[in-house]
Amino acid sequence: MTEVHNLRDVAIIGIGETQIGELWDKSLRELGIEAGLKALKYAGLHGDEVEKLYVGNMSAGKLINQEHVAPLIADYAGISEVPSTRIESGSASGGMALAEGYKAVASGMEDIVVVGGAEKMTDVGEQEAKDILSSTADQEWETVFGATFDSLYAMMARYHMDNHGTTKDQLAQVAVKNHANAAKNPNAQYPRETSKKFVKNAPMVADPLGMFDCAPISDGGAAVVLCPAERADSFDGDPVEIVSLGQGGDHMAVHERRDIGTMKATERAAKKAYKRASVKPQDIDFAEVHDNYTITEIMAIEDLGFFEKGEGGRATEEGKTELNSDISINTSGGLKAKGRPVGAVGLNQAVEAVLQLRGEAGERQVDQPGYGLIHNIGGTGASAIVHILRRWS
Amino acid sequence: MPIPRFWREIKQRYKGIGSRCENCGKIYFPPRKICPECRRESFQKMEEYELEGKGEVVTYTKINEPHPEFEMLSPYIMAIVETEEGARLTGHLVDADIEDVEPGMKVEATMRKLGEESRDGLIYYGYKFWPLDR
Numbered sequence: 019m020t021e022v023h024n025l026r027d028v029a030i031i032g033i034g035e036t037q038i039g040e041l042w043d044k045s046l047r048e049l050g051i052e053a054g055l056k057a058l059k060y061a062g063l064h065g066d067e068v069e070k071l072y073v074g075n076m077s078a079g080k081l082i083n084q085e086h087v088a089p090l091i092a093d094y095a096g097i098s099e100v101p102s103t104r105i106e107s108g109s110a111s112g113g114m115a116l117a118e119g120y121k122a123v124a125s126g127m128e129d130i131v132v133v134g135g136a137e138k139m140t141d142v143g144e145q146e147a148k149d150i151l152s153s154t155a156d157q158e159w160e161t162v163f164g165a166t167f168d169s170l171y172a173m174m175a176r177y178h179m180d181n182h183g184t185t186k187d188q189l190a191q192v193a194v195k196n197h198a199n200a201a202k203n204p205n206a207q208y209p210r211e212t213s214k215k216f217v218k219n220a221p222m223v224a225d226p227l228g229m230f231d232c233a234p235i236s237d238g239g240a241a242v243v244l245c246p247a248e249r250a251d252s253f254d255g256d257p258v259e260i261v262s263l264g265q266g267g268d269h270m271a272v273h274e275r276r277d278i279g280t281m282k283a284t285e286r287a288a289k290k291a292y293k294r295a296s297v298k299p300q301d302i303d304f305a306e307v308h309d310n311y312t313i314t315e316i317m318a319i320e321d322l323g324f325f326e327k328g329e330g331g332r333a334t335e336e337g338k339t340e341l342n343s344d345i346s347i348n349t350s351g352g353l354k355a356k357g358r359p360v361g362a363v364g365l366n367q368a369v370e371a372v373l374q375l376r377g378e379a380g381e382r383q384v385d386q387p388g389y390g391l392i393h394n395i396g397g398t399g400a401s402a403i404v405h406i407l408r409r410w411s
Numbered sequence: 412m413p414i415p416r417f418w419r420e421i422k423q424r425y426k427g428i429g430s431r432c433e434n435c436g437k438i439y440f441p442p443r444k445i446c447p448e449c450r451r452e453s454f455q456k457m458e459e460y461e462l463e464g465k466g467e468v469v470t471y472t473k474i475n476e477p478h479p480e481f482e483m484l485s486p487y488i489m490a491i492v493e494t495e496e497g498a499r500l501t502g503h504l505v506d507a508d509i510e511d512v513e514p515g516m517k518v519e520a521t522m523r524k525l526g527e528e529s530r531d532g533l534i535y536y537g538y539k540f541w542p543l544d545r
Contacts, residue, residue: 145479152478158420159441162412163525163537164474164481164503169489172472180470180514224489225473225509273491273499278470 025124029250029257029410032061032243033369038357039207040140041237046075046082049239049359050091050136057132057241062254065095068243069128071102074115074135076361080150082141091134108154109310111135112364113394113403116242117263120405123244135362136239147235151360154397156271168232168311170272170398172224175313178279179226181328184316186226188331190217192312193230193354195340200351202381207236207357231312233352238359240366247410258372259410261297261389263403264290270400283402284321284393291391291404292323299323302406303387304346304374306367308395309354318393319347322404346384349374364403367392371407417535424537427520429498431460438462440498464520465543466494473509480526492518492540503539517543 034056036049044052050073058065073088084090088102105115112135119133139147152167160170178184194214200206212230220228250257266286269275275282292298299322307322309315316330324345325333333339339347350356350370353363371390373379390407420441422428429440433456434449440462446453471490474481481487488504490512504512505523518540525535 149478158416160501161478162535163489163501163539164478164484164487165489165501166474166476166478168476169472169474170501172474173470173489173491176472177470177514222473222475224475227472271501273469273501278491 026126027247028120028123028244028260029247030242030260030368030372030407031245031250031253031255031257032057032063033241033372034060035205035240035366035369036238037205038236038238038359038366042140044237046078046084046087046136046138047091047094049138049237050134051095053136053239053241054091054095054132054134057243060255061243063130063243065097067130068097068100068132070122070131071097071100072115072119072131072133073102073104074112074133074361074364075104076106076108076111076137077150077153078138080153081147082138091136107401108396109308109360109363110394110396110401110403111361112240112366113392113405114364114401116364116368116405117265117403119244120260120263123246129245129249131244132241133244133365134239134241135365137359137361138237139235139359140237144235159271166224167398168227169224171311171313172227173272174278174317175226175311178313178317181279182331183328184331186218187214188316188335189226189231189312190214191334192309192315193217195334196309196348196352196354199341199349199382200355203351203356206351206355207234208351208355227311227313233310233354233358236357236359238357238362238366240362240369242365242368242372250410256376257410258375258407261406261408262291262294263405264288264294265401265403266290268400272398279317280327281317281321281395281399281402283399284318284395284404287402287404288322291406295406297389297406302345302389302391304349304384305391305393306348306350306352306370307393308363309348309352310358310395312354314395315347315352322391322393341382342385349379349382349384364392364394367394368405375407375409412535414533417533425522427462427464427538429460429462430457432456433458438496438498440494440500462494462496462498464494464538466492466518468504468512468514468516468518469493469499470514471504471512488512490518490540504541505539506541506545519543
């Protein structure tokens with residue numbers, strides 16, 4: 019980070035990810051361990067080198083009645099002696115955990131840090147899982163009056179349509195593109211293509227958002243191993259550098275924000291990340307952006323500076339965000355089609371970024387990417403985090 | 412919702428009592444102890460302020476998949492309303508046809524039942540909105 023002095027450069031040397039989906043046969047601890055062990059194996063580590071574990075998890079207390087999940091996962095990973103901490107920031111828990119891991123290594127406090135994310139959402143019914151997601155909105159001034167999580171994003175979509183001319187066709191195109199990418203991702207929950215007609219004809223959830231404008235409820239885990247970049251070459255494979263990060267905040271309730279069609283938290287996070295990395299939005303070749311709803315991706319690609327405000331829908335419709343077009347957005351399939359194990363999402367994004375930068379993304383590989391960006395939103399946008407990555411050399 | 416958690420907010424939910432920053436004059440709902448604009452200068456200068464209850468729709472949606480407590484009302488309209496005093500609230504828009512709802516539509520707050528704990532339990536009341544022109 020050029021702007022912040024005396025920080026060490028930080029590299030990702032290992033990545034691991036579980037299948038994402040309705041995984042009836044796997045518990046939260048199993049998901050966390052599977053991802054973590056895969057990440058250690060990828061880096062060529064045994065486990066006893068790990069000095070610190072961060073776990074991104076949104077709501078194990080409500081979803082499986084289990085708090086204190088970081089030491090639980092450490093214990094069953096066979097490293098009960100390792101200090102571990104859970105990080106929570108709604109659906110940005112994974113991204114925020116990655117930020118804490120980065121800071122631990124950059125500061126010189128720790129050398130080898132594992133950052134994992136895991137969420138077990140299908141041990142409760144779908145309705146209950148959706149209610150738990152909506153608990154990241156303001157319970158006393160939004161949901162008690164009958165607002166659902168879907169409806170808060172639906173109002174952003176309506177506002178965006180009224181103010182920028184965004185259309186339902188453009189929203190649907192986000193889902194079509196992300197499904198096309200997920201079809202090339204073996205870990206995706208929905209690895210199959212869909213059509214605009216199919217998305218648009220789905221039952222309405224909260225107008226203008228239909229069922230296929232929404233990300234699913236998912237189980238899954240993902241993890242990365244971090245180390246000081248100067249030591250990265252001593253581990254297996256080509257390391258990827260976390261060049262910078264930026265975090266942003268905004269009002270908790272959607273109604274408090276003057277421009278409901280813009281996520282200020284994203285803008286603020288991106289501004290800091292770009293400045294610290296000394297790069298511009300035009301320098302980014304691919305991005306994993308938070309697409310819990312189709313509208314969220316359209317707002318994100320504007321608020322991250324890839325397109326002018328109001329142009330996100332049109333750009334999507336013109337194919338500018340498809341794989342290997344102007345900027346490849348959500349090559350993994352995104353939350354929409356790869357899936358949404360909510361507290362793991364930020365780590366799922368990091369895994370995809372590393373695969374892309376190392377040239378290991380298979381059929382969905384971006385041509386020789388320089389910089390990748392990952393963007394994770396908490397709740398309806400009161401918190402957001404952006405990381406910028408590139409190959410370490 | 413536990414009884415004290417609802418009871419604590421009765422004044423705001425029944426009467427629309429927010430707060431006014433004596434430093435800059437800005438009006439907030441729900442009430443705040445600190446004005447985000449003035450911060451330290453507003454400390455201990457936030458006064459209670461009762462909203463008139465009139466305003467206009469900023470944006471809206473029709474909910475087809477409601478929270479189970481609101482199942483009986485489905486589909487229903489939720490709106491973000493900006494009051495004449497400049498505060499913004501989220502609420503249910505009743506007695507309106509979705510076809511007639513648009514940004515800028517004039518609405519007014521009305522006291523309605525929000526839900527109930529059980530057949531013999533506590534009933535929650537609070538504000539909803541209805542069209543001014545009805």
